[in-house]
Amino acid sequence: MLDTKRVTQFEEYVIQSMDEQCAPGLTVAIAKGNKVIYTKAFGYRSKEREITATTETIFGIASITKTITGIAVAQLVEQGLLSFSDPVIKYLPDFRLPGGGGEDVTIHHFLTHTSSMPPLPALGISIRGNTVPDKLVPDKKEITEPAKEQKEEPPVNTYSELIDYIASHECDLLGKTGEYFSYSNDAYALLGAIVMKVSGLTYSEYVRENIFKPLKMTRSFLNFEEMREHNDVTDLYWKNEDDEMQVSTHWQVAPPYLACGWVKTCATDLIRVFQMLANGGEYKGVRLLKHESVKKNIAMNHNVSLYDSYGHGLRVKPNYHGVTLVEHGGALKGVSSNGGFVPEKGLSAVVLCNLSAVPVAKVWLAAINLGLGLPIDTPKVVYETSEWAQVDRDRFTGPYKSGEGAEFDIVIEEGELWIKYKKDHCVIKRLNDITGLFVLKGQEMEIRFNLDDTGKSWGVGIGVRIIPRA
Template sequence: MTYRKDQIAAFESYVQKIMDAYEAPGLAVALAEHGKVTYQQNFGTRDQAAGTAVDGQTIFGLASVTKSFTALAIMQLAEQGLLSLNDPVTRYLPEFKLAQGQPADAITIHHLITHTAGFPPLPALDYCIRANTTPDEDESAERETSEYPSVNTMPELLDYIATGDYQMLGQAGEFFSYSNDCYGLLGEIIERVSGQPYTEYVQQHILQPLGMQRSMFTMQELQQFDNVTELYYRNGQDELIHSPNWQVAPPFTACGWLKSCADDLIKYAQMYANGGEYAGQRLLSEQGVKQMQQVTLEFNQGRKYGYGLIVKQDYAGVTLVEHGGSLKGVSSNMGFAPEKGIAAIVLCNLTGVPVAKIWLALINLALGLPIEQHYVDYSPCGWTADMRESVMGEYSSGEGAEFQIEQDEAGELTVKAPVGTFKLQPIGPNRAIWRYKLAENEMRFLFDETGKAWAIHAGGRVIRRVPGRPSPATDKRSAK
C-alpha cells in the first residue's frame, strides 16, 4: 500500500504541530496493513543534549500499553483451560480482601481486566513509585518530608487493598474506573496460574514468539541495550525537565512497565490486526482476539473498554481498537482496525503528549480520511443555572487528581485542573470538555437522586466530589 505524497506531508506536518505545541523531543511512528509495514517515520531526538536522533530501534517506555500484554496473557491461560474470566479473584488470590469489611467474593477476573471491580483511584502506585524510583532534583525535598505506607511487594499491595482508607464505588460491574491496582493483581494471578514470574511468562509466550528482541521489563535488562531514549517531563512551573531516572514499581509491573521500540511494537499490533497471528506464530485464537474487543462500560469520547483494549465502534465504518500509556518520559499508543488489517503505533519520550491524536492520524492516513479527523465531533450546548450549580464544587482522587469547578463573573463554568484554569464547555446533558493546548479533555458527571453531581468521570477515572464543598444530599447514586 502506498500513500499519496500530499497525505504523507499532511500527516508529518500534523505530527510536527503537536510536537512543537508540547516541545516533545522525540517520537516514532509505524503503520502496517495486511502484515506489511507501509509507513514508518521518526521525529526529533532521543537525547536532546547529545542531539541523537530517534530511529526504529530506539527503546521507549510503553507505560499502560503493557495492560494489553497482561490481558493477552490472561486470555492465553483461559484458552488453555487454566482459568476462567468468570472465576472469582479469591480462587487464585485467597488473601484478596477489601478494606473495612467490604465484600470481595463477587469480584472476578473479568472485573479486574475491564476496570469494573469498583475500585476508586487509589494512591498505592504513587507510594510504590516514590519508594522505588531515584528522585529527580526537584523531587528530592518532597520525598524527604513525605510519609506513606510501604507498597513495595505484592503482599504489601494485597495488604493495602485489605486495610486502606477507601470506599468502593459500587458493586462489581456497576462502574468503570481505570485501576492500575487491578492490573497489578492480574500480574500476580498470571504468576500463580502459570508457575512463572510474570515477566518471564510474557517474554516466553508473547515477546519471543513475535521476535520482539528489543523489548523488556526490568532496569537490569534495559541497561544491556544501547539506543535507549532519555526521559522528559514538565514540572509544576511548566519547564521541560530531563530525567535519567526511570520509574520503578515492582508489584505494578503488569500494569505499565514494558519497554520496547517501534520495530518491535508494530509486530505486536499486527498480531492483533491479523486475528492473533504474526509471521506464522499464533498467540491467541481469532475468537480470543474478538473476545478481547467485547466492550463493557464507557471509557471516554464514545470509546468503551474491553480486555486490556479500548474500542471505538463504527468509526468511518470500521472498529478502532487501541490502548495508550503515560508515565514519566512516556506517551504511547498502540492499536489496530481489525476489518481492514491496519495496525499502528506511536512512541514518545515526553509525558503528556496527546499521541492518541497521532495514532488516529495514522489510521486516517491508511483509510484515506482527513488527517486531523477526530474520534468524535463535539457540539456545544447550554446548561440551565440549576445544572451549572449542580456540578460546581471540588473533586479529588486518591491518585492526586484535583479539579475545582466554578462559575466566573460572566456565568460561564470554569475548571481548575492540575495544568491551569480553563473554560468548561457543556456538550450534552451530563458532559463537558475543557481544552489544553491541542487536546480535548472530556468530563462526564455522575448524579445522585437529588440531581447533584457526586463524581466526575475524567481520564477514565471516577473522581468523587470532596465532601462538604458541597456534598450530595444522599448517597443513593445513579449514573445519568
C-alpha cells in the same frame, strides 16, 4: 503503498505536533496485515547529547502494557487454566476491597476496570519507594519526592504489600462491583500476580516466553538490567511545575506494577503486537490467540465516554467512518504512547514519545487516517455543545480529589461552569444533562457527572477515571 504526498502531509503534522509540545523525540510505525508499510523516527533520543532517535530506540510504553496483560490472560483462558468469570480470591485469597468484601470481584472486573475501586495512592507510593530521585535545581520538587506534609507511607514493593494496602486503605467504593468503569492500575498490577500464580512463571518470564519470543520482539523488556545491556535507549523528559523541561535517565520503578505499565520496547517491536491482534491473533504463521479470544478482548463492555468503550486491555470506538478503532495509550515520566489497530482493515499503528503528557493519540489517529485514506487531521469525534441550565450547573459544583493526586474545583463564574485545576481553568460546555466538554492544553476532554439520589454529583468521570467529591 502509501501516497507520497499524503506521507509528507502526515510528517508535517507530526513535526507540528512535536513543536507544539516541545517533544524531543518520537517514533511511528504503521502496518497492513503482516507488512510494515511505514516507519520513521523524529527528533532525538537524547537532545542534550544530540543523539537522534531511530525506529529501534527503546521507549517506555506505560499502560499499553495492559493490552499485553490482556493477551496473557486470554492465553491462559484458552489453555483452561483460568476463566474470566473466576473470582479474584480463587488465585489471590487475601484480596479484599477497601472496607472489606470483594468476593464477587472477578478477573473480568479487573480487566474491564469495574471492580469498584476508586483511584488509589498505592502506585505513587511504590514509585516513590523504588525510583532513584533525580537531582534538580534547588527548590524544585522531583516527581518521585514525597510531599513535605505526607505521613510515613507503608511499603508497596510486593504483590502481598499491594494486597494489604488495598484492604486497609480507607476510602469509599464507587458503587457495586461491575457498576462503574474507573481505570485501575492496581487491578492490572494484581492481574500480573494471577498470571504468575497460574502459569508458574513470573509475569516478566511469562510475557517474554509467550508473547515477546513468538513475535520475535528482541528489543522488548520488563527487566531493567536486560534493557541496560542494549544501546539506543531514550532519555526521559518531562516538564516541572513551572513548565521547564527536565531530563533524566532514571526510569520509574514499581515492582508489583509490571503488568499495568512497565514494558519498554521500540516501535518496530511493538507494532507486531497490534499486527497480531489486527490479524485475528496470528502473526506470520504464528498464532498467539484464537480469533474468538481477540473478539472477546475488544468486546465493548463498559462506556469510557459518549463514543467509546473498554474491553480487556483495549479501548474500542465503533463507527469511525465505517470501521472500528481499537487502541490503548500510556503515560509515565518520560513516556507518552499510543497503539492500536483497525480490525476490518488489518491496519495497525504505534506512536512512542519520550516526553510526558504529549497527546500522541492525535498522532496515532493521524497515522490511522493515513492508512485509511482519510484526511490526515480527521478528528475521532466532532462534538456539538450547548449551554447549561442553571439548575444543572448547581448540582455539579464543589471540590473533587482522587487518591492518585488529581484535584480540582467545579465552580460557576461569570455565568459559566468551570473546572479549576491549580494552574489551568477551563470552561465546561454542555453535551447532555450529565456530560460536558472542556479543552485542556489543546485536548478535548469529556466530563461526566455521577449523581446521587438527591440529584447532586458525588463524583466526576474525566478521561478514564472517576474522581470522587472531596
